[in-house]
Amino acid sequence: MAFVLGGFAIYVSMIVADLKNQAAVFDLSKMEQMESASVILDRNGKIFGQIYVENRQTIPYDQIPHDLVNAVVAVEDAGFYQHHGYSLGGILRATLKNLTAGRVRQGASTITQQVARNSFALKGRTFRRKLVEIFLARRIEDNFNKQKIMELYLNRIYFGGGLYGAEAAARGYFGKPAREMTLEECATLAGLIKSPNRLSPWSDKAGSREARNYALTRMREQGFIDAVKCAEAQGRELVIGNRQNAQGQNYAVDYIRQQVINAVGWGRAMNEGFKIHTTIDGELQKIAEESLRTSLAKAELHPGYDHQTYAEYAARFKQAKSNGTASAQPAPDYLQGAVVGIDNETGGILVLVGGRDFEHNQYDRALQAKRPAGTAMLPFVYATAFEQGMYPGSLVEDSPLDNRAVMIGGMTGILGEWGPENADNRYEGAMTARQALAKSKNGATVRIGMDAGLDDVLQLCKNAGIRSTLRPYPATFLGTSEVTLTELALAYTIFPNGGWRATAPHILEKIEEKDGTVWNAQRETKKQSVIKPETAYEVHSCLVDALENGTGKTARQYSISR
Numbered sequence: 001m002a003f004v005l006g007g008f009a010i011y012v013s014m015i016v017a018d019l020k021n022q023a024a025v026f027d028l029s030k031m032e033q034m035e036s037a038s039v040i041l042d043r044n045g046k047i048f049g050q051i052y053v054e055n056r057q058t059i060p061y062d063q064i065p066h067d068l069v070n071a072v073v074a075v076e077d078a079g080f081y082q083h084h085g086y087s088l089g090g091i092l093r094a095t096l097k098n099l100t101a102g103r104v105r106q107g108a109s110t111i112t113q114q115v116a117r118n119s120f121a122l123k124g125r126t127f128r129r130k131l132v133e134i135f136l137a138r139r140i141e142d143n144f145n146k147q148k149i150m151e152l153y154l155n156r157i158y159f160g161g162g163l164y165g166a167e168a169a170a171r172g173y174f175g176k177p178a179r180e181m182t183l184e185e186c187a188t189l190a191g192l193i194k195s196p197n198r199l200s201p202w203s204d205k206a207g208s209r210e211a212r213n214y215a216l217t218r219m220r221e222q223g224f225i226d227a228v229k230c231a232e233a234q235g236r237e238l239v240i241g242n243r244q245n246a247q248g249q250n251y252a253v254d255y256i257r258q259q260v261i262n263a264v265g266w267g268r269a270m271n272e273g274f275k276i277h278t279t280i281d282g283e284l285q286k287i288a289e290e291s292l293r294t295s296l297a298k299a300e301l302h303p304g305y306d307h308q309t310y311a312e313y314a315a316r317f318k319q320a321k322s323n324g325t326a327s328a329q330p331a332p333d334y335l336q337g338a339v340v341g342i343d344n345e346t347g348g349i350l351v352l353v354g355g356r357d358f359e360h361n362q363y364d365r366a367l368q369a370k371r372p373a374g375t376a377m378l379p380f381v382y383a384t385a386f387e388q389g390m391y392p393g394s395l396v397e398d399s400p401l402d403n404r405a406v407m408i409g410g411m412t413g414i415l416g417e418w419g420p421e422n423a424d425n426r427y428e429g430a431m432t433a434r435q436a437l438a439k440s441k442n443g444a445t446v447r448i449g450m451d452a453g454l455d456d457v458l459q460l461c462k463n464a465g466i467r468s469t470l471r472p473y474p475a476t477f478l479g480t481s482e483v484t485l486t487e488l489a490l491a492y493t494i495f496p497n498g499g500w501r502a503t504a505p506h507i508l509e510k511i512e513e514k515d516g517t518v519w520n521a522q523r524e525t526k527k528q529s530v531i532k533p534e535t536a537y538e539v540h541s542c543l544v545d546a547l548e549n550g551t552g553k554t555a556r557q558y559s560i561s562r
Contacts, residue, residue, distance in 0.1 A: 028139065028140065028143055028144075031115070031119045031140075031152055032058075032152065038051040038260070038272075038274040038275070038276055039274075039275055039276065040253065040256055040276045040278060040280075041275060041276065041277050041278065042278060042280045042281055042282040042285075043278065043279050043280060043281055043348070043350070043509075044281070044282065045277075046282050048252075048253075048278065048280055048282045048285070049250070049252075049253045049256075051253065051256070051257045051260065051276070055162050055163050055164055055168045055172065056155070056156075056163075056164035056165040056167075056168050057165060057167040057168050057171070058155040058165060058167070059155065059165075059166070059167045059177075059178060059179075060151065061147045061148070061150065061151040063167075063177070063178060063179045064150070064151065064154055064166060064178055064179070065178060065179055065181050065186055067181070067182075067183045067186040067187075067224075068154065068166060068178065068181065068186035068189060068190065069150055069154075070186075070219055070222075070224040070225075071186045071187045071189070071190035071191075071215050071216075071218075071219055071224075072111070072150075072153070072154065072189075072190045072193070073111075073222070073224075074190070074215065074218035074219045074221070074222045074224060075190045075191065075193065075194075075214070075215045075218050076111055076114070076190070076193060077110045077111040078218075078222060079110070080110065080111050080112075080146065080150075081146060083110060083112075084138060084141045085110065085112045085113065085134070085137035085138040085139075085140060085141040086110055086112070086113060086134045086137050086138065109133070110137065111149065111150070111153050112137040112140055112141055112149055113133050113134065113137045114153065114157070115137075115140060115149060115152050115153050115156065116133050116136040116137045116140055117133055118156050118157065119152070119156065120136070154166040155167075157193060158196050159172075159173075159189055159192050159193070159196050159200075160192050160196030160197050160198075160199065160200030160202075160203075161173070161196075161197075161200045161202050161203075166178045166189060169189050169192075170185070170189070172241070173185075173188070173189075173201060173202075173240050173241060174239070174240065174241060175241040175324060182233075183216075183225070183229065183233050184212060184216070184233040184234075184236050184238075187212045187213075187215040187216045187219065187233065188201065188208060188209075188211075188212040188215075188238065190212075190215040191208065191210075191211030191212045191213075191214060191215040192208065192211065194211070199211050201238055201240045202240065205238055205240070208238060209238045212234075212238065213234045216230050216233050216234050217230065217234075241327065249358050249359070250289075250358045251352055251353060251354030251355065251358050251362075251364050251366065252280055252285060252352040252353070252507075254358065254362065254364075255352060255354075255364065255367065255507060256276060256278055256280075256507055256508070259507060259508050260274065260276060260508070260511060263508065263511055263519060263520040264511060264519045264520065272513060274511050274512060274513060274519070275511070275512040275514075276508070276511055276512075277508070277509040277510045277511070277512070278507055278508055278509060279343065279346070279348030279349050279350060279506065279507050279508075279509060280349065280350065280351070280352070280507065281341075281350045281351065284341060284350055284351050285350075285351050285352070285353070288339040288341065288351045288353050289339075289353050291339070292337050292338075292339055292353055292356065293310075293356060295337070296310070296334075296335045296336070296337055296356060297310065299335055300334070300335060307333065307334065307335065308332070308333040308334045309334055309335075310332075310334045310335070310356055310357070312334070313332045313333070313334050313360065314357070314360070316329070317329055317332075317359075317360060331361050331363075332357075332360045332361050334356070335356075336355050336356060336365060337353075337355070337356070337365070338353055338354055338355060338364075338365035338366040338369065338485050339351055339352075339353040339366065339485075340352060340353075340366045340485050340486050340489045341489070342486075342489045342490060342493060342505055344493040344496050344497050345497065345502075345525065346502060346525045347490065347493070347501070347502025347503070347504060347505045347506055347525060348505070348506060348507070348509075349486075349505050349506065349507040352366055352367075352507070353366060354366040354367065354368075365485070366484075366485050366486055367484060367485075367486050368484065369484065369485070370468055370482035370483060370484055371482055371483070371485075372479055372480050372481065372482055373479035373481065373482075373483050373488055374478075374479040375440045375478070375479055375551070376479060376488055377461075377476070377477065377478065377479035377481075378437060378440060378445050378477075378478075378479070379437065379492075379495065379539050379542075379543060380457060380460055380461050380464065380491070381445055381448060381449040381452065381457055381477050382433060382437050382445075382448065382539055382542065383460060383494075383495075383531055383535055383536075383539050384449070384452040384453070384456050384457045384460045385433070385448045385449075385451065385452040386433075386531075386534075386535045386538050386539065387456075387460070387531055387532065387535050388452055388456075390433060390448070390452075391433070391538070392432060392433050392434035392437075392538050392541065392542055393432050393433070393434065394432065394433050395430050395431070395432060395433075396430070396431060396432070396433050396436050396444040396447060396448055397429070397430060397443070397444060397447055398427050398428045398429060398430070398431055398436060398441045398443050398444040399427050399429060399443060400427060400443065401443045401446055401447070427443065428441070431444065433448065433542075434541075434542045434545060435545075436448070437539075437542040437543070437545075437546065437550075438542055438543075438545040438546040438549060438550030438551070439546075439550050439551060440546075440550070440551045442478055445477055445478065446474055446477050446478065449474060449477035450474060450477075454472060454473075454474060454476075454477075455472075457476070457477065458470050458472065458476070460530065460531070461491065463528075463530045464490075464491035464494050464501065464530050465487055465490040465491045465501055465504075466483050466487045466488070466491050467487060468481070468482060468483045468484060468487060469481070470483075486505060489505075490502070490504075490505050494530045494531060494536055495536050495539050495540040495543065496536075496540055497536065498533040498536050498537070499529060499530055499531040499532055499533045499535060499536040500527045500528060500529045500530060501527070501528055501530060502525050502526065502527065502528070503525075503526040503527075503528055508520060
């Protein structure tokens with residue numbers, strides 16, 4: 001019997017030694033390293049931006065309010081100041097429940113254990129992982145005092161809404177530094193820790209208030225506050241600030257952030273630093289942003305322009321930021337625009353500009369806004385006709401057309417009377433289809449579209465990648481139906497591509513962890529055939545004529561002059 005007991009003791013001591021050795025591997029000096037930004041790389045491997053998936057600002061212990069410390073102790077670890085890293089009673093209770101369940105269901109983690117788990121790669125819900133966590137917590141207690149452990153905890157812990165650490169949470173939820181938080185605000189943060197996303201006051205204000213009041217009750221029970229203070233704080237309304245804080249972002253970075261979350265999940269995106277390889281061309285992006293700003297600013301200087309200007313709104317917005325009322329500002333009413341550039345062969349997004357200033361307004365006009373396509377719809381009408389046997393050299397008629405066939409601007413008169421296709425609005429009689437497309441002749445285009453068939457034109461547009469609903473009327477030939485800029489850009493790739501397009505536009509190539517593990521990689525481009533190569537070449541050559549001698553001549557000269 002003594003031999004058996006002695007053997008068991010040796011076995012246990014070996015296990016304990018092994019667990020201690022595992023716990024000893026972790027470098028405690030790294031506990032204060034809380035870098036969380038993900039680096040975004042453009043298609044050339046150059047840094048394009050960063051995503052601060054862990055919105056954190058570390059602060060020293062003396063800037064953390066005592067009410068917050070007390071609230072966290074009351075809710076998370078009542079024996080924090082008595083134990084040496086772990087609670088034996090809590091472990092026994094949790095062990096009993098876990099053995100009954102046959103797996104780890106209850107953790108009984110102290111604050112020190114949570115610091116250990118959040119600081120190092122202690123993932124999974126196994127008994128061995130839990131034991132390593134306990135020994136590591138003991139090491140932390142041996143090397144740091146209680147104040148330092150609490151400081152590390154409150155700088156690292158997640159408080160929901162993308163906010164990490166007490167300082168970011170205080171500024172994000174309440175618009176103030178942590179040291180200025182009230183008792184009820186401190187209790188609110190403490191109440192979030194158990195389920196930060198679900199109880200975030202931005203997503204569930206009632207649930208967050210209930211968690212706050214529970215924290216206040218626990219503080220009263222632990223003697224941190226008296227009954228009067230508890231009742232007063234519980235009776236106050238939960239006041240939070242606006243969630244949007246777009247400073248330092250732009251439309252491309254915001255879209256990339258959304259795609260990263262979709263690819264690897266919210267939890268991973270919010271807790272891991274990645275290298276994000278994208279299709280964006282950083283230099284082209286800068287040029288596009290500058291060109292849009294310059295062109296729209298020039299338009300605002302045009303004689304007779306009597307609308308809000310960017311400069312006027314920017315000045316008011318800056319003042320509002322300084323006095324803390326930026327979130328209450330109305331949406332800008334100045335002139336807007338958008339730019340999308342897509343790699344024809346891959347569908348990769350090279351340029352994405354959704355407006356003039358992301359901080360002013362986050363609505364992405366490149367991806368979300370639907371606007372009438374205008375004469376940009378004409379090539380698809382001609383492509384349909386060319387598919388059916390017409391040629392660029394075929395003669396078409398450019399002459400007055402009864403507007404009842406199209407009804408643009410009115411229901412009587414002739415086409416073009418309410419909106420001429422060009423400044424002098426001259427009809428030129430018989431001309432080739434090539435000339436009609438290059439000059440954007442509306443009358444000829446409507447006749448060609450009606451001969452080709454409305455249903456066939458709409459189907460070709462859908463096959464080309466336009467998913468927005470196009471109205472089944474001849475006016476759609478002239479671009480009166482609304483589409484997104486990105487849809488239109490993808491659809492246009494069929495012409496230089498010889499009739500095919502990528503299945504869908506994309507912006508991510510791959511997402512890497514620090515160890516090189518790839519979480520998402522863009523697979524080989526899938527091709528979708530839309531029109532015959534001959535048709536694509538014919539339309540493409542007509543569009544070249546439009547740039548050199550037709551309606552696009554001014555735009556081409558402008559781009560060359562730049």
